[in-house]
Amino acid sequence: MPADENISRERLGAAPGDVYTETIQEPTYEFKREHYFYHLIETNKAWTVMLVETGLIDESDGTQLLDAIADLEATGPEVLGEYNPQLEYFYSHMEHQLNERIGEDVAGNINIGRTRPEPLARMVTREQLLDILEQALSLRGTLLDLAERELETVMPQWTHYQHAQVSTVGHYLLAIVDSLERDTRRLLNAYETVNECTLGCGALAGASYDLDRQLVADLLGFDGFKENTIDCVGGGDHHMEPAAAMANMMVTLSRLCQDLYTWHTWEFDFVEIGDEFSGSSSMMPQKKNPYPFEYVRARAAHATGYMCSVHETLHNTNFQDIKDVEEDAVHPLFEAFEEVDRALRLLDGTVASAEFKADTMLERAAEGFASCSELAAKIDRQTDLTYRTAHRIVGDLVQRALSRDLDATAVDAELVNESAREITGESLDIDDDFVQSALDPKAFVEAHDVPGGPAPREVRRMIQDRRATLDEDRVDVANRHEKIEDASRELADRVESIYA
Structure with missing residues (x-):
């Protein structure tokens, strides 16, 4: 042979x-x-x-x-x-x-001076990470556009899935954007871990040849070379970090989908996505199913599963060149890239098609006692009562209203004073305008003009800040792409110079 x-x-x-x-x-x-x-x-x-x-x-x-x-x-x-x-x-x-x-x-x-383990998985992974980052940046931009459009769209928000306080759609969407910003940081940090060249590490001890590892790293667009030659062949965090960062992001998106999925029901009727992203029923002619939210939630589950698979593949293995590191941890990571890419593109298009129903949300916010914390705050500021006493009065008020089958729009000064006399023995010096202005959802939003709050002026400021950060991240990702492309051109030039 x-x-x-x-x-x-x-x-x-x-x-x-x-x-x-x-x-x-x-x-x-x-x-x-x-x-x-x-x-x-x-x-x-x-x-x-x-x-x-x-x-x-x-x-x-x-x-x-x-x-x-x-x-x-x-x-x-x-x-x-x-x-x-x-x-x-x-x-x-x-x-x-x-x-x-x-x-x-x-x-x-x-x-x-070379053995088979190459930085090949790293080269594929960094490209995939940049693609995922671009998709995440696109989704952030879409959400910011929606937040700006809906910054005055008042809606109730929940804690423990009970009416809590009033906010706006724009304020809510900014919370998702902020979470995605942190996910972007995690993806960029993962990229830095991945983008280290391992060529020249030998089998684990380098080589006795006078190799130029930095030159090779530069020609392949890496940020540098991984120094310790055992770490080059034994380290696995360049698989684990991207998998974890994507899983983290997909959990965020799954929670967004769960909210939108709930709000898309007939019972809530807060939002509706475009027909082009919806499905029908073969039996029930009235159905408009928001399938993308189900698909993204499922892919979030897959992403967390792939993360676990990567981590468990490397768990309790020797810190050396082994197939677990070199090959088997790669498969679930690459599967995760494929799933996450599809989910990001699907969700981006779906949320861009969403129409929020402002009248319905405002009505529910007005009815549901979500402004009661502001009524307690106004009583505290208007009287010499402590906030805790005011809180007790309003709590008693809500119980009285519900026992009489009244919603928040029917509350007046007399009802408040019934509770005040029950708690303190005295009526409050308030009138119906005082009560109604405190319980008005739009007034509630305007009153909460604090850093990070839902007031339109503050939401508008936050949107501007987030757009600036998004622009910076787009430049960062573009620069990383450009570095790889520059290295490819430099490599081609070095090849040509050998022929010269």
């Missing part, structure tokens, strides 16, 4: 067996051929440039290697052919093709 037909199995007496091939080796090869082919091409180019520029190989060998690599690149992943058990690994299949073109005497130089 030709020398390269058993590239790395000299220690072993046989090729991988049928069962091992069918269950592990061939599926792994196909996965890597699909996801890693062009990234291995790029790493081989960068490594060859480094070998030439450091004098570890001469330019003649370098140009032959680069010609062969370019030939493989032009043909595409199919050039590697079907899985060959004799070659065993994806990496070895590419080395075999190089050998076929220029012979092992030259092609074998690609292995100087």
